[in-house]
Amino acid sequence: MNTMGQPTTALCEPDSLLERDVAALIVSALNLDIGPEEIAPEAPLYGDGLGLDSIDILELALVVSKQFGMQMKADSEENYHIFRSLRALTAYIGEHRTK
Amino acid sequence: MSVTPSIETLPLLPDFPPEQVLTYRDGQALCRDDFLCDILWLAERLPEGAHVLNLSHDRYWFAVGLFAAISRGALSLLPNSPAVEHLAAVCAGVPHLVCLGDQDVSPLAGVNYLRVGEAVPATGPRPEMPRIACEQRIACVFTSGSTGTPQPHFKTFGRMWLAIAAGAERLWDAAGGRCSVIGTVPLRHMYGLESSVLLPLWAGGRMSARTPFFPADVAAALAELPAPRLLVTTPFHLTKLLDADVEMPAVAALLSATAPLSPALAARAEERFGAPLLEIYGSTETGQLATRRPARQLDWQVLPGITMRQENGETFVSGGHLEAPQALNDHVEMLGPGEFSLLDRKADMINVVGKRTSLAMLNHLLARVPGVRDGVFCLPPAGRDDEARRLAAFVVAPGVSANEILSALRPQLDPVFLPRPIIFVDLIPRDGNGKVQAATLQALIKAHLGGDQAPAAVPLLFPVEHPMFPGHFPGRPIVPGVALLDAAQRAVESATGLTLAGLATAKFHRPALPAEAMRIEWSLEPAGVRFLIRSGEQKVADGRFLLAAKASA
Numbered sequence: 001m002n003t004m005g006q007p008t009t010a011l012c013e014p015d016s017l018l019e020r021d022v023a024a025l026i027v028s029a030l031n032l033d034i035g036p037e038e039i040a041p042e043a044p045l046y047g048d049g050l051g052l053d054s055i056d057i058l059e060l061a062l063v064v065s066k067q068f069g070m071q072m073k074a075d076s077e078e079n080y081h082i083f084r085s086l087r088a089l090t091a092y093i094g095e096h097r098t099k
Numbered sequence: 100m101s102v103t104p105s106i107e108t109l110p111l112l113p114d115f116p117p118e119q120v121l122t123y124r125d126g127q128a129l130c131r132d133d134f135l136c137d138i139l140w141l142a143e144r145l146p147e148g149a150h151v152l153n154l155s156h157d158r159y160w161f162a163v164g165l166f167a168a169i170s171r172g173a174l175s176l177l178p179n180s181p182a183v184e185h186l187a188a189v190c191a192g193v194p195h196l197v198c199l200g201d202q203d204v205s206p207l208a209g210v211n212y213l214r215v216g217e218a219v220p221a222t223g224p225r226p227e228m229p230r231i232a233c234e235q236r237i238a239c240v241f242t243s244g245s246t247g248t249p250q251p252h253f254k255t256f257g258r259m260w261l262a263i264a265a266g267a268e269r270l271w272d273a274a275g276g277r278c279s280v281i282g283t284v285p286l287r288h289m290y291g292l293e294s295s296v297l298l299p300l301w302a303g304g305r306m307s308a309r310t311p312f313f314p315a316d317v318a319a320a321l322a323e324l325p326a327p328r329l330l331v332t333t334p335f336h337l338t339k340l341l342d343a344d345v346e347m348p349a350v351a352a353l354l355s356a357t358a359p360l361s362p363a364l365a366a367r368a369e370e371r372f373g374a375p376l377l378e379i380y381g382s383t384e385t386g387q388l389a390t391r392r393p394a395r396q397l398d399w400q401v402l403p404g405i406t407m408r409q410e411n412g413e414t415f416v417s418g419g420h421l422e423a424p425q426a427l428n429d430h431v432e433m434l435g436p437g438e439f440s441l442l443d444r445k446a447d448m449i450n451v452v453g454k455r456t457s458l459a460m461l462n463h464l465l466a467r468v469p470g471v472r473d474g475v476f477c478l479p480p481a482g483r484d485d486e487a488r489r490l491a492a493f494v495v496a497p498g499v500s501a502n503e504i505l506s507a508l509r510p511q512l513d514p515v516f517l518p519r520p521i522i523f524v525d526l527i528p529r530d531g532n533g534k535v536q537a538a539t540l541q542a543l544i545k546a547h548l549g550g551d552q553a554p555a556a557v558p559l560l561f562p563v564e565h566p567m568f569p570g571h572f573p574g575r576p577i578v579p580g581v582a583l584l585d586a587a588q589r590a591v592e593s594a595t596g597l598t599l600a601g602l603a604t605a606k607f608h609r610p611a612l613p614a615e616a617m618r619i620e621w622s623l624e625p626a627g628v629r630f631l632i633r634s635g636e637q638k639v640a641d642g643r644f645l646l647a648a649k650a651s652a
């Protein structure tokens with residue numbers, strides 16, 4: 001997927017170390033039957049991509065809040081953007097984490 | 100707020116002072132007349148004679164759309180899933196339709212779309228309150244039929260009003276007053292419609308427009324409302340709220356429905372919030388019927404006016420808001436006038452995080468996927484978390500990938516029902532009637548999903564430092580019965596993958612002490628799961644759990 005011109009993240013370059021941690025967290029929190037490296041950074045987490053749904057998102061939010069010391073707060077629109085892709089989620093965590 | 104059959108019309112909104120705050124939108128208090136102005140403004144813009152497909156996300160604009168439709172005599176269609184093919188099936192055969200939504204883009208192509216979401220400045224004289232015929236059909240809600248076609252159920256104004264009045268009596272009584280109401284639940288299910296929309300608007304409460312999702316959102320949304328507050332939620336959401344490390348504002352009561360709530364979770368929630376938790380029993384067909392307070396009592400009390408009777412193994416409810424006697428979808432035991440215990444959900448219905456559907460419907464949809472020769476859905480054993488158990492499907496489909504099957508199912512199903520995983524097999528053995536027998540399915544699950552290591556007994560021990568002991572009881576610690584039962588239920592559920600609907604019977608034989616080494620043993624029986632907690636050769640407690648859903652085809 002081409003991300004040029006898309007407001008994916010506030011960072012200029014993706015934080016690849018954090019991205020790898022977040023991918024591992026997604027796989028372990030949701031018990032997915034794939035390896036963390038198989039999650040394409042820009043592929044959608046919802047629907048046709050990884051196929052996550054609102055239950056997964058709530059599950060994931062809890063783990064993220066414990067791991068990074070932040071509470072996810074979002075209306076549904078924003079929520080959709082945050083969980084749009086691994087990279088978007090990583091950027092959000094990067095901006096809001098306290099640990 | 101009582102209605103006698105001789106009354107033929109009722110006001111759209113009850114006769115409270117026009118300045119009384121009725122709802123909160125974006126942190127702003129709106130009085131009855133603000134709300135009514137928005138309703139009447141929209142009502143004027145609805146096309147004559149059209150049915151209304153109400154797809155607004157925001158609870159305020161959903162309610163404005165619903166009441167605008169009512170005031171014009173229009174029926175609101177309330178589909179319970181956002182899947183496009185479900186929407187299309189709901190709208191099929193409706194000749195004249197307008198879709199209301201607060202989204203920029205119409206959620207459904209090819210249908211006349213009217214965007215709502217802009218407040219109208221109140222001008223001119225005070226609006227007049229419309230009166231509505233009690234017999235007017237106001238809403239159409241849907242259940243999933245076994246053939247994949249959504250089955251419509253119609254609700255009339257007067258009967259919805261009666262149901263809300265009966266429920267409000269229970270809830271306001273438990274909460275100690277009329278509440279500000281916030282819901283984490285979907286709007287287009289009977290539970291969300293009754294408890295998060297109509298209850299506050301018709302029974303003197305205050306409705307929040309928000310549907311908070313994350314625990315921190317729930318806390319913020321509650322804090323925005325004046326006390327007393329009622330939180331309308333589900334067991335799944337409640338678990339996550341309790342697990343999250345978020346400070347919650349005071350609530351006067353909690354309400355749960357859609358899936359069985361364990362007494363232990365109820366007790367935990369009551370302790371954390373310092374408020375009573377009520378649970379509602381009902382269905383799409385009947386609306387709300389009964390309540391209980393599971394931390395105190397497992398039996399259900401029917402709402403005022405409702406009566407029950409049993410005939411040939413079926414239970415019928417009538418009276419109150421019910422137009423005609425209705426057969427229940429569950430097996431119940433009647434305990435006395437207005438009291439019953441829930442024995443068993445009927446086999447075909449399954450429940451994934453509070454959303455219900457029928458296995459027959461899922462199997463039907465699976466069989467229609469191109470390239471699928473045979474397929475069957477099942478509920479596999481619970482892995483890490485029984486609150487969020489997923490369905491699996493066995494499929495015979497040479498040359499077809501799991502992704503192709505998921506893509507074919509996705510437009511037709513709520514995502515929580517998508518099979519995870521899909522297991523490809525060469526053959527699904529069927530009996531002479533073409534059915535997959537429960538034993539066959541269990542064998543498939545054992546062979547492919549590792550259900551065969553399930554032990555029929557596990558050890559149990561409550562460490563001395565467990566926080567429950569100092570209070571239970573000071574100086575003489577023993578394990579509370581509810582903790583024993585909760586441990587037993589969790590052990591059985593996580594080892595067998597079964598979902599238990601609650602406790603049928605339990606007997607405590609002797610107290611259990613801190614650090615006492617015990618065992619939980621169980622066996623699966625037609626009437627449920629019989630369990631025994633023992634310490635050495637001595638019985639500590641025994642009883643029977645009810646099964647929530649059965650994996651059968």
